[in-house]
Structures are given as C-alpha cells and as structure tokens.
Amino acid sequence: MKLTDLSALETREKFLSGDIDCVELVQAYLENIKKEDDEINAFITVMEDSALEKARELDERRDRGESLGKMAGIVVSIKDNIAVKGVKMTCASKMLADFVAPYDAVVVDKLKKEDAILIGKVNLDEFAMGSSTETSYFGVTRNPVDRSRVSGGSSGGSAASVAAGFCSVSLGTDTGGSVRQPAAFCGLVGMKPSHGSISRYGVSAMANTFDQVGVLAKTVDDTAYVLDILEGFDARDATCIGNAALGLDAMKDAVPLKDLRVGIPEIFKTFDVQDEVREGFARTVEYMREQGAVVEYVPIESLALAISIYHILVNGEIAPNMSRFDGIRYGYRAEEYDSLEELYIKTRSEGFGEEVKRRIMIGSYIMSMDHSKEYFDKSLEMRHCMIVEFEEVFKDHDIILCPTSPTVAVPVDKELSPVEIYMLDLFTVPVNLIGTAGISVPVHRENGLPFGVQIIPRKGEDHQALATAKELEGNI
Numbered sequence: 001m002k003l004t005d006l007s008a009l010e011t012r013e014k015f016l017s018g019d020i021d022c023v024e025l026v027q028a029y030l031e032n033i034k035k036e037d038d039e040i041n042a043f044i045t046v047m048e049d050s051a052l053e054k055a056r057e058l059d060e061r062r063d064r065g066e067s068l069g070k071m072a073g074i075v076v077s078i079k080d081n082i083a084v085k086g087v088k089m090t091c092a093s094k095m096l097a098d099f100v101a102p103y104d105a106v107v108v109d110k111l112k113k114e115d116a117i118l119i120g121k122v123n124l125d126e127f128a129m130g131s132s133t134e135t136s137y138f139g140v141t142r143n144p145v146d147r148s149r150v151s152g153g154s155s156g157g158s159a160a161s162v163a164a165g166f167c168s169v170s171l172g173t174d175t176g177g178s179v180r181q182p183a184a185f186c187g188l189v190g191m192k193p194s195h196g197s198i199s200r201y202g203v204s205a206m207a208n209t210f211d212q213v214g215v216l217a218k219t220v221d222d223t224a225y226v227l228d229i230l231e232g233f234d235a236r237d238a239t240c241i242g243n244a245a246l247g248l249d250a251m252k253d254a255v256p257l258k259d260l261r262v263g264i265p266e267i268f269k270t271f272d273v274q275d276e277v278r279e280g281f282a283r284t285v286e287y288m289r290e291q292g293a294v295v296e297y298v299p300i301e302s303l304a305l306a307i308s309i310y311h312i313l314v315n316g317e318i319a320p321n322m323s324r325f326d327g328i329r330y331g332y333r334a335e336e337y338d339s340l341e342e343l344y345i346k347t348r349s350e351g352f353g354e355e356v357k358r359r360i361m362i363g364s365y366i367m368s369m370d371h372s373k374e375y376f377d378k379s380l381e382m383r384h385c386m387i388v389e390f391e392e393v394f395k396d397h398d399i400i401l402c403p404t405s406p407t408v409a410v411p412v413d414k415e416l417s418p419v420e421i422y423m424l425d426l427f428t429v430p431v432n433l434i435g436t437a438g439i440s441v442p443v444h445r446e447n448g449l450p451f452g453v454q455i456i457p458r459k460g461e462d463h464q465a466l467a468t469a470k471e472l473e474g475n476i
C-alpha cells in the first residue's frame with residue numbers, strides 16, 4: 001500500500017514506531033498534490049513550507065524521545081471557511097479572495113496543540129452555499145474517483161483532498177449536509193456531530209442554528225479519533241457545550257448491530273432515488289437484518305417539507321450573516337463609487353457570486369416585516385414538529401437509517417436548476433433541522449461510483465452513530 005493511501009491512525013502509528021518520518025509523509029502528499037491537483041482543484045492554498053517545517057520539528061522531537069500530541073503523524077486539510085492564523089481564508093469567494101485570517105479558529109488551535117500537520121486550505125462552494133463545489137470563485141473541485149464528476153459540496157475540496165491522497169483527514173462544515181454528502185460522493189466516511197459539540201469560533205457563519213464542524217476521513221476510527229480532539233465546551237461559541245459521546249472509547253457503550261432497532265422513514269419510499277443507491281441501500285438493510293437488527297419503516301410526515309423548511313430558515317439566517325461583507329470592514333471593496341450607498345451596492349454586486357446573492361435576496365424577503373410571520377415563524381413551528389416526530393420514533397428505535405444522498409456524484413457539466421441541486425440534500429438537511437448527528441458510511445461497488453448510507457442517532461448519542469458505522473464499514 002502506498003504511504004498516501006494509509007489511514008490517519010496508520011500514519012500516526014508508523015511515525016511513532018519510527019517506520020516513517022513526517023517529512024517523508026508530507027513530501028509524499030505534496031508530490032501527489034503537484035501531480036494531480038491542477039486537474040482536481042482541491043486546494044485554494046497549499047501550506048507547503050509550514051507543513052514541512054512542522055514535519056521536521058516532529059521528526060526531531062520523536063528522535064529525541066520527547067512527548068508528542070495526539071495528532072502527531074497525521075496530516076490534515078482545512079476547509080477554507082475556517083480560520084488558520086496568517087493564512088488566506090477565502091470562503092471560496094471573490095469577497096475574501098485576499099483576506100488573511102488574523103487568528104486561529106478554536107478547532108485549528110486544538111489541532112495545532114495536538115501536533116497536527118496542516119497541509120492547506122481546501123475548496124468549497126462560496127460561503128458553503130451549495131452541494132457540488134461549483135459555486136466556488138476558484139472553480140469546481142473534481143471527484144478523484146471519476147474526474148468527470150463533482151466531488152460534492154459544500155466541503156468538496158475536503159472530500160477530494162482525502163480521496164486523492166493529498167492528506168488523510170479534513171475538517172469540513174455542515175449546515176445541511178456539506179460534510180456527509182461530499183464524503184458519500186468520494187467514498188469516504190463523513191460525520192457531522194450533534195449541534196453544540198464543537199466550537200465554531202473562527203468559522204465563517206452561514207446559518208448559526210444549523211452550522212457544525214465535521215470530519216471527513218477514510219475510516220470510522222479516524223473520524224471518531226479526530227472528533228474527540230475537536231469537541232469541547234467553549235465560552236466563545238454560546239451554543240457549544242461539548243460532547244463526551246465522541247471518540248473511540250465512547251463507541252464501546254453503544255447498542256451492537258445484533259440488538260439494534262432501526263427505523264427507516266416511510267416517506268423516503270416516495271422520494272426520487274437513483275436505482276443504484278436504492279439497491280445499495282436495500283442490501284445494507286438486508287445485511288443489518290442478517291446480523292440480527294430489527295429494521296422497520298416509521299412515520300415521520302414532516303420530512304416531506306424538510307427542504308422547504310430548511311431553505312426558509314437557512315436563508316433567513318444567511319442574509320444577516322452576509323451583511324458584514326460591506327466593503328468597509330474587510331475583504332473586497334469596489335474601486336469606483338460616488339457615495340456610501342454605491343460603495344455597498346457595487347462591492348456586494350461585484351464581490352458575491354450568483355448563489356450567495358440568490359440566498360441574500362430570498363433571506364431578506366423572508367425576514368422582512370410582512371413575510372417573517374408567514375414564512376419564518378411557520379417554518380420554526382414546522383422545525384419543532386419535526387423534532388417531536390423524531391423524538392417519538394427514537395423512543396423505540398436506536399437509530400434512523402437512510403441513504404446520504406439520492407444520487408451518486410453528478411457530472412460536472414450537468415446543468416441542474418437551483419431547486420434540483422437543493423433536492424440533493426433531501427436526506428441530510430433533516431439532521432441539521434433537528435440538531436442531532438449524522439454519519440455517512442461509504443458503500444463501494446466494483447465498477448460503480450461510491451455512495452453513502454447515513455446513520456442518525458438520538459441527539460447527543462453520537463457514539464451510537466459511530467459504533468453502527470463501524471460495524472457496517474467494509475461490509476455493505
């Protein structure tokens with residue numbers, strides 16, 4: 001096996017035992033990046049010098065027998081809406097194309113303290129709005145499994161960087177599926193933990209009641225291991241309480257597959273799902289039953305409205321979040337203007353792409369006086385109904401199961417309407433609406449494209465999602 005195909009825990013093991021050096025490892029990844037990334041376009045910024053410097057430091061410290069952090073020997077890429085001090089943080093937007101982050105996000109600080117090697121900042125849909133990384137100002141990221149296809153989104157660069165052998169783990173963000181769906185498209189594990197598990201301080205806000213940092217990796221163990229390092233209470237993110245259910249140890253307390261009670265929302269039968277995903281999902285259910293799990297259909301009627309509720313609420317939160325990009329404080333500023341108003345208008349017209357503008361317009365409309373009751377408040381009520389419906393099902397089911405995405409990765413040049421693209425998030429947005437966790441486990445097929453099966457546990461029982469994922473990994 002090539003060095004760059006190893007999992008994060010494997011490279012760490014080999015580094016600690018002296019089988020490999022970090023410099024050798026980083027150079028192997030950099031070589032892949034140089035060879036392949038012109039076409040794949042996963043990176044916005046490659047942190048070659050600082051990665052090699054950190055690698056040298058780690059090699060020396062290991063050789064001197066000094067103590068090393070939990071991430072020593074693991075090379076990570078970071079989605080470019082997460083701040084790394086002194087490095088560009090573009091959010092894949094013209095608006096921030098030259099913006100350099102003045103401090104580290106809490107998640108980055110945690111990785112650095114544990115001796116992770118950061119190899120670069122990776123591509124995304126502009127400000128994380130999208131499902132294919134096609135709305136990036138820096139161009140689409142291609143899927144390493146089939147380069148004629150998208151890598152998914154919005155954490156498409158994260159997924160592609162791991163799948164292409166440019167690093168072994170990536171941090172992404174997930175507002176409506178942006179960690180899980182690209183992981184599924186690229187054949188990886190991707191997990192969004194329960195809302196409030198991980199601090200978002202230093203992460204560009206899209207929709208605050210939905211956003212959560214997540215991890216994309218090659219294995220469930222890698223995912224659990226890194227999430228354990230990232231989680232924890234943080235006073236700078238008022239919603240962040242931490243989550244003791246993340247990590248390798250916590251998985252031991254989960255219900256095993258043989259005793260598992262699984263619910264599949266009945267309404268998903270009526271959704272438009274590609275044949276290969278439908279078949280793969282059916283095989284997964286069959287496997288779970290063979291192992292002793294009880295799998296049955298459950299009613300969650302509000303799911304029929306999930307995409308509508310999601311877009312009303314998310315856009316309502318996006319519009320005010322985007323108002324900070326005004327050409328005054330930071331980022332892009334239009335060159336010619338005659339008044340303050342014109343400065344705002346030109347800056348925002350020139351600095352934002354189509355999709356971001358669409359969401360600001362819809363969000364502003366929804367939040368305006370006359371409409372907020374009709375749309376926003378009603379959607380909040382529906383969100384609550386959905387939470388109640390899920391809670392009901394969770395009374396006698398340990399997890400809910402569904403595909404991660406209704407399709408495999410779509411071709412890059414396939415022209416989809418915005419609504420068709422939104423429908424790709426059919427199975428992922430409910431998880432963010434109810435605030436629980438979701439993990440996508442890859443289903444690999446010979447001669448076929450990978451896709452994912454999603455496991456949804458009760459809120460805060462993230463260890464259950466990880467443990468079931470681990471039992472399915474490699475078997476479905």
Ligand code: GLN
Pocket residue numbers: 128129130131153154173174175176177178179206314425
């Ligand atoms: N695809 C979804 C959207 O466009 C989710 C994005 C995300 O999770 N960041 O809103």
